[in-house]
Amino acid sequence: MQENITVSQVITIDHEEGPEHDDWKFESDPAEASKKYREKLLRKCEMSPVLHFQMDMRDSPEDRERAILTFYKKANVDWACLLKCTLHGDPAIGDGVTRHVFATVMSKLQHGFELQLVPGGTLLFEGEKDHVIPATSQCFLDSDLFVVAGRMIGHSFLHGGPCFTGLSPAIVHVLFGGCPDTATIDILDCADVDIRQIIEKLEGTGDLSTEEKTAITDLALSWDLPAVTSENRRWLHDKLLTHAVLERTSKQLKRLRRGLKETLIWPLLTERKDTIPLLFPRTSDVLYTPRMLLERICWPDEDEDSEVSIEDICRLTGFLRTFIENFSSSALRFLIEFWTGWDVLPRSLVVEVVEGNLPKSATCYQTLKLPSHYKDYTAFERDFLAAIWSRDYGFGLV
Incomplete structure (x- = not known):
């Protein structure tokens, strides 16, 4: 049986490869440097045992959250291993499932778990947009939940998933080694x-x-x-x-740092400080506009063999354009998550007009499928919003 590669072994391998393989250090674009680092790290663990995540979509929300926390509480895990996600009770398979899992994990971390570890729920980070800081609950510290949070953030980043937004600049400064006396609070x-x-x-x-x-x-x-x-x-x-x-959150930051280090992304963040804003972007940096989505949509081509008429295609794509142009950034974020499995905007978004009852998505192929039967925009918008809001329940259940 093949043994897992430990954190120390991965770091040793990195040194043995030599500086010629560290092209991420010299890449001028921080986003590209981050991509190269992640790809290199993931390639090293391709032959390691696959990391399995399982969640039963038929369970209560609290039980699904327990599955997430149990997974990220595991010790001595090589988080750069290949990840296979299974949603029991849902027929969906493929990359879309993995994207859905990361979207769920980061949403819970950002907005709070329903589990009543303390009265009112479990919100590990609190505060206003772009001024969020770790919660000071002793219960969270005793449960090592900030180590768990660091693993979640690093693991999602490692796989190109959603990031944690709105963390206070003063917290980011200290998290990455800055002196509290020099932090701007x-x-x-x-x-x-x-x-x-x-x-x-x-x-x-x-x-x-x-x-x-x-x-x-x-x-x-x-x-x-x-x-x-x-x-x-x-x-x-x-x-x-x-x-x-800062002083009331110092222990939380130490444990958050530990969790991040366990996912092996720390060398990137310490050697390329310009990649830190990619891991912890400001809320305003991830606001989606209609133009951002419309520029990336691959609209249906005219196909004489299609079962759907050109008139239906034009009407439905017009409805979608109207929806995108008139809804808020948060609604557009939910649309992207429904469309792709997470709220990370890909290079292209595919639209198909098909025979069917309700709007659906093939997240593995980043394809939105719009039923052709809608004749008025009001009915389309009603069902489209219902589909988007149901994204937390899985793909087969939409």
């Missing part, structure tokens, strides 16, 4: 609104009321900092903000 990085409002009282030079001084002093003393005075006001503001954003 925004007040919006403080995810706890109550704490944020107390810290904000220290801004400016106006007199503080007795109640404000009491609230600030109580917070400062709870974090082993001195009470507020007129002389230390600005200094205390910065210390409280640093503690709220």
Whole structure:
């Protein structure tokens, strides 16, 4: 029986190959450098045992989440091995299933698990867009969920999947070795609104009321900092903000870093700092516009042998264009996920007009199949939205 290649063995092989094989280091385009690094790493593990992920689509949402967390809690896994995903209870097979799994994993990580590990659900990262920071729950630390999060993020990135968006620049700075003292922290990085409002009282030079001084002093003393005075006001503001954003999340970042390292993408990120924004893009960098989608669509050609008339093809493609041009970026993201299996925009998107009842997708081929029977846009939009919103339940069940 063939043994797994360990992390240390992969790194050793990398050194033995020599610098001539490290063309990713000298590639000018960070996206291309990232692609070359990932492809090289995945090729090294082609002969290793396949990594299997299984999930039963008939289970409850909580049980499906347990399957995800159980998979990523496994220790001593070579995450660069070939991945085979199986969705029990769904007939779908192929690359589309893998894309669907990564889309589900990253969506849960980004927006929260339904599992009640703590009251209110399991949201590992919290805060406003582009100011997200790790949650400070001790339960999450005790459960090693930030190591799990690092594995999820690195594994998805390794396979070209969705990335984690909106992480605070100050958190990214420290995660990759930056000194907390040199981090630029925004007040919006403080995810706890109550704490944020107390810290904000220290801004400016106006007199503080007795109640404000009491609230600030109580917070400062709870974090082993001195009470507020007129002389230390600005200094205390910065210390409280640093503690709220960076010091309270330092253990989380160490474990997140460990999880990322286990997926073997760390050499790329440390030697090519320009690839870090690809792993943790800002939310605004992944907003989809109608033009972005329309430029990549391969529209149906006129085919005399087609069972669908040219009139039907023109009408349905017109409905699709209208939908794309009039819906929000979030709806377009869901459309891409329904179309391809994840919300990563490919180079081309294929459209077919076919005989059928409801809109469907062949995610392995990145092909959207539109039924030809729709005569008015309202009915088309209603069913199209229903199909898109059902993407979490698998492909065969749509």
